[in-house]
Amino acid sequence: xxxxxxxxxxxxxxxGPTTAETxxxxxxxxxxxxxxxxxxxxxxxxxxxxxxxxxxxxADATLGATLAVIxxxxxxxxxxxxxxxxxxxxxxxxxFVPPGxxxxxxxxxxxxxxxQVTVNEAVRPARWIRPAGLDFSAGEALLPAGxxxxxxxxxxxxxxxxxxxxxxxxxxxxxxxxxxEIALPGDPLPxxxxxxxxxxxLAALVRAGGGEPVVLPIAPDDRDAIAxxxxxxxxxxxxxxxxxxxxxxxxxxxxxxxxxxxxxxxWQIAMRPGKPLIWGSLLGTPLLGLPGNPVSAxxxxxxxxxxxxxxxxxxxxxxxxxxxARTGTGLAENDKRYxxxxxxLEMQGDTLVATAFPAQDSSMLKTxxxxxxxxxxxxxxxxxxAGEWVDIxxxxxxxx
Amino acid sequence: xxxxxxxxxxxxxxxGPTTAETxxxxxxxxxxxxxxxxxxxxxxxxxxxxxxxxxxxxADATLGATLAVIxxxxxxxxxxxxxxxxxxxxxxxxxFVPPGxxxxxxxxxxxxxxxQVTVNEAVRPARWIRPAGLDFSAGEALLPAGxxxxxxxxxxxxxxxxxxxxxxxxxxxxxxxxxxEIALPGDPLPxxxxxxxxxxxLAALVRAGGGEPVVLPIAPDDRDAIAxxxxxxxxxxxxxxxxxxxxxxxxxxxxxxxxxxxxxxxWQIAMRPGKPLIWGSLLGTPLLGLPGNPVSAxxxxxxxxxxxxxxxxxxxxxxxxxxxARTGTGLAENDKRYxxxxxxLEMQGDTLVATAFPAQDSSMLKTxxxxxxxxxxxxxxxxxxAGEWVDIxxxxxxxx
Numbered sequence: 001x002x003x004x005x006x007x008x009x010x011x012x013x014x015x016g017p018t019t020a021e022t023x024x025x026x027x028x029x030x031x032x033x034x035x036x037x038x039x040x041x042x043x044x045x046x047x048x049x050x051x052x053x054x055x056x057x058x059a060d061a062t063l064g065a066t067l068a069v070i071x072x073x074x075x076x077x078x079x080x081x082x083x084x085x086x087x088x089x090x091x092x093x094x095x096f097v098p099p100g101x102x103x104x105x106x107x108x109x110x111x112x113x114x115x116q117v118t119v120n121e122a123v124r125p126a127r128w129i130r131p132a133g134l135d136f137s138a139g140e141a142l143l144p145a146g147x148x149x150x151x152x153x154x155x156x157x158x159x160x161x162x163x164x165x166x167x168x169x170x171x172x173x174x175x176x177x178x179x180x181e182i183a184l185p186g187d188p189l190p191x192x193x194x195x196x197x198x199x200x201x202l203a204a205l206v207r208a209g210g211g212e213p214v215v216l217p218i219a220p221d222d223r224d225a226i227a228x229x230x231x232x233x234x235x236x237x238x239x240x241x242x243x244x245x246x247x248x249x250x251x252x253x254x255x256x257x258x259x260x261x262x263x264x265x266x267w268q269i270a271m272r273p274g275k276p277l278i279w280g281s282l283l284g285t286p287l288l289g290l291p292g293n294p295v296s297a298x299x300x301x302x303x304x305x306x307x308x309x310x311x312x313x314x315x316x317x318x319x320x321x322x323x324x325a326r327t328g329t330g331l332a333e334n335d336k337r338y339x340x341x342x343x344x345l346e347m348q349g350d351t352l353v354a355t356a357f358p359a360q361d362s363s364m365l366k367t368x369x370x371x372x373x374x375x376x377x378x379x380x381x382x383x384x385x386a387g388e389w390v391d392i393x394x395x396x397x398x399x400x
Numbered sequence: 401x402x403x404x405x406x407x408x409x410x411x412x413x414x415x416g417p418t419t420a421e422t423x424x425x426x427x428x429x430x431x432x433x434x435x436x437x438x439x440x441x442x443x444x445x446x447x448x449x450x451x452x453x454x455x456x457x458x459a460d461a462t463l464g465a466t467l468a469v470i471x472x473x474x475x476x477x478x479x480x481x482x483x484x485x486x487x488x489x490x491x492x493x494x495x496f497v498p499p500g501x502x503x504x505x506x507x508x509x510x511x512x513x514x515x516q517v518t519v520n521e522a523v524r525p526a527r528w529i530r531p532a533g534l535d536f537s538a539g540e541a542l543l544p545a546g547x548x549x550x551x552x553x554x555x556x557x558x559x560x561x562x563x564x565x566x567x568x569x570x571x572x573x574x575x576x577x578x579x580x581e582i583a584l585p586g587d588p589l590p591x592x593x594x595x596x597x598x599x600x601x602l603a604a605l606v607r608a609g610g611g612e613p614v615v616l617p618i619a620p621d622d623r624d625a626i627a628x629x630x631x632x633x634x635x636x637x638x639x640x641x642x643x644x645x646x647x648x649x650x651x652x653x654x655x656x657x658x659x660x661x662x663x664x665x666x667w668q669i670a671m672r673p674g675k676p677l678i679w680g681s682l683l684g685t686p687l688l689g690l691p692g693n694p695v696s697a698x699x700x701x702x703x704x705x706x707x708x709x710x711x712x713x714x715x716x717x718x719x720x721x722x723x724x725a726r727t728g729t730g731l732a733e734n735d736k737r738y739x740x741x742x743x744x745l746e747m748q749g750d751t752l753v754a755t756a757f758p759a760q761d762s763s764m765l766k767t768x769x770x771x772x773x774x775x776x777x778x779x780x781x782x783x784x785x786a787g788e789w790v791d792i793x794x795x796x797x798x799x800x
Binding site: 074075096142155181192195204208397 | 430446560
């Protein structure tokens with residue numbers, strides 16, 4: 001058995017990002033930039049008014065002065081002339097400030113009459129003018145490569161005049177559930193069988209991690225069937241199997257995939273749930289073999305598959321993000337396996353509290369579905385009384 | 401001007417969920433259940449072994465006893481007979497425990513020989529047996545209506561034998577950017593114009609909120625064009641406009657949409673950024689008019705559009721989720737408008753710290769894109785020294 005962190009480091013070190021593709025801006029949300037976004041424009045492109053009012057010369061717009069209104073500048077319709085002494089131009093938010101003007105008289109500080117305006121509040125030079133480039137300038141790096149694009153980033157890429165984006169291709173992840181005893185939901189169930197849940201839960205997790213799942217047909221515990229499925233995965237960026245990772249099954253997967261060019265990196269990790277896990281390569285396609293137990297499969301996917309998807313998708317090598325919370329119950333001393341306690345989360349005043357469920361049997365998928373967090377317990381972690389700080393993974397925060 | 405909370409309450413009170421549709425389980429991730437998921441099976445379906453070993457009668461499996469191995473029970477292949485006195489059946493994880501057996505002898509506690517096995521560690525009745533229904537039972541309510549499905553929920557729905565799910569239809573949100581001065585990215589820019597960013601940022605936000613955006617062509621500041629666009633929105637669950645909400649524009653939108661059947665509920669909210677906001681109904685289609693300023697539009701969308709999407713999509717009426725953090729800088733007393741300070745977030749030890757950016761001009765989209773949180777400041781909030789608790793919205797946590 002190898003430690004969890006070492007296993008993850010070996011997995012991540014062996015992976016690289018997918019190549020780039022061009023997508024329309026409108027499809028860029030959630031994708032990872034392969035090239036930085038440099039602004040193509042300056043924003044605002046010129047000095048613009050921040051308010052509705054009058055573009056004036058500050059020197060003229062003294063308290064009580066009356067100025068001649070010589071025209072109008074709505075947003076998108078620049079005034080064609082300039083503002084001379086004693087003159088003003090009616091202006092609206094976002095409109096270019098005409099040459100000659102150096103301040104904005106707010107409309108609530110003015111009294112309008114036909115062809116003129118009276119100043120009720122003296123203006124200050126530059127007041128209510130947003131200078132050209134206040135937000136960003138042409139050529140400026142706005143968004144770095146490797147960034148997963150938010151809705152706000154899409155707005156920024158649009159504002160900087162990019163109809164297209166260069167992003168990493170979404171990693172294609174083949175998912176293979178194996179086992180004589182499993183059948184798809186709604187399909188006839190063999191005697192002694194159970195309904196297969198792993199492939200579709202993992203497919204959803206792959207989507208949450210920015211990948212594109214390819215669910216392969218279930219393979220029975222049979223060398224030829226497993227070998228055939230493995231061939232189907234060659235066009236993918238990774239093959240994830242589930243089942244076929246316990247002691248006896250491990251031999252079967254090795255036997256089935258060895259002749260297909262499979263090389264094993266490691267097997268078995270000091271973690272709970274999830275000890276049996278296979279990592280290797282099938283003629284260059286990375287292969288992650290998860291346990292058949294649904295809870296173990298999903299916890300292993302959180303620790304290994306999501307970080308792997310991040311790398312494949314163009315992001316950084318990192319463990320799943322953790323938060324600090326106080327444990328709602330006392331925790332026993334941990335044994336040699338890194339543990340993941342299914343827990344609920346709540347705010348108590350200003351404090352985040354994670355409370356482990358009393359039953360942690362790894363076969364209980366319902367408990368995992370109801371969990372909001374995993375409390376992380378390192379190997380040989382000492383006993384902790386209720387109220388102490390623990391590291392947790394928020395399942396909501398990682399989108400699964 | 402009305403208070404932010406009142407505006408949101410009025411918006412949410414006027415909305416209801418979309419109707420249900422049937423989707424394949426494989427497309428259920430992220431969707432909101434319209435009907436609860438009741439289990440169709442019991443899991444495990446019978447008493448099963450939790451480990452690899454031997455199914456035995458506990459009374460016989462005393463230390464040093466030798467038992468006759470009468471057969472094998474791999475997962476999915478139940479042993480056809482029963483276990484009598486002095487007998488054992490080789491069994492694997494997940495396999496049904498044969499009748500007669502009441503305990504599992506672990507393989508690591510046994511010595512196997514042809515046709516027999518010797519007990520090296522006495523077993524306890526029921527040990528290493530998962531009883532039928534340990535996870536869930538047929539008929540049990542597993543997932544409630546209104547729940548947004550996680551990857552784990554998809555696993556649970558699969559395990560309980562559901563190939564289909566009843567979910568709320570994704571709300572279709574028409575998005576209309578208005579303004580003479582704006583052009584789409586890459587399109588020719590009019591004199592005095594700027595690149596339009598709101599529609600595509602809002603479209604990404606709608607996706608993040610579980611909706612389906614419909615981006616309408618840009619409408620110039622012209623009654624007929626706005627009226628025409630409004631007609632196009634009738635097949636949608638909501639029309640969101642951007643621009644056309646400031647004082648002068650407000651009159652234009654009213655003038656354009658009044659003859660189309662528009663009725664105004666309210667206009668102008670005591671918030672910053674984002675004061676000018678329109679809420680009303682266009683012949684039964686809810687209309688949310690956001691400011692044209694990109695930062696204001698997105699902050700208003702966080703406070704009003706995301707919660708509205710949640711209701712439309714079948715979820716609960718709620719404000720955006722907040723966290724508690726300590727402010728990294730002193731904060732001035734707030735005025736009468738509810739404020740949203742763009743800030744970065746970081747953990748300092750066990751504490752989440754939110755630090756407002758020095759410049760908070762509402763025209764700075766780059767600052768919003770770089771922000772990780774909005775620090776919320778209620779109207780007339782007193783000054784706060786650095787280190788005090790504040791409520792924040794984590795922009796990452798809400799997916800935008």
